[in-house]
Amino acid sequence: MEQNEDSSGAPPPSAARTNVVEAAVAVLTLAVGIVVMVASRRLGAGWTSDGPGSGYFPFYIGLIVAVSSTAILVQALVGKHRNTGSFVDTQQLKRVMSVLLPAVAYVLLVRFLGLYVASTIYIALFMVILGHYRWTRAIAAAVIINAVLYLMFEVWFKVPLYPGTLEPLRLLLSGR
Numbered sequence: 001m002e003q004n005e006d007s008s009g010a011p012p013p014s015a016a017r018t019n020v021v022e023a024a025v026a027v028l029t030l031a032v033g034i035v036v037m038v039a040s041r042r043l044g045a046g047w048t049s050d051g052p053g054s055g056y057f058p059f060y061i062g063l064i065v066a067v068s069s070t071a072i073l074v075q076a077l078v079g080k081h082r083n084t085g086s087f088v089d090t091q092q093l094k095r096v097m098s099v100l101l102p103a104v105a106y107v108l109l110v111r112f113l114g115l116y117v118a119s120t121i122y123i124a125l126f127m128v129i130l131g132h133y134r135w136t137r138a139i140a141a142a143v144i145i146n147a148v149l150y151l152m153f154e155v156w157f158k159v160p161l162y163p164g165t166l167e168p169l170r171l172l173l174s175g176r
Helices: 018-043 056-080 090-128 135-156 169-174
Strands: 014-017 087-088
Touching: 014 090, 014 169, 018 056, 018 087, 087 090, 090 135, 090 169
Parallel strands: none
Antiparallel strands: 014 087
16 A cells, blocks of 8 residues: 655645635535526526426525535534544645646647547557656557547547547548
8 A cells, every 4th residue: 555655754745624625615516506596586586376486496406505505614614623634635636636637738628629639649648647658659559549439430420529629630631
């Protein structure tokens, strides 16, 4: 089992306390609850001659979410039993970010380069940087995987996947 300690035997410093993370999530869910309540009021959250308006039930769901989130926020910030222990240490956060940040970049690349080109780049870089594979093997695997996906979706199933705003594959496949 892997230890989260440095060479001196001390645990790595905490990147975030549990109650701070709980408070941040409570604020986000409180915002969602308020948005649902406001939107439901616009739809008609009251009782009509036909029964409940179209926003009646969503309004009360939003209210339950908002009240619950407020209770969690208060508990996380000033509660007597709040958990001030470490939620995540710096090593764990670095590992999570080493996967999350490339995934966010991939989603942005899909927008411009399309699914196939962005996926080829993502797979190759992931294999090289995190998997420590050689460039030749990573590029070969990424190209083969996406060529098979292209054949499967575009040719066999006749389901085009997002080409991206720049449509880089159009240059390669313009003779089609």
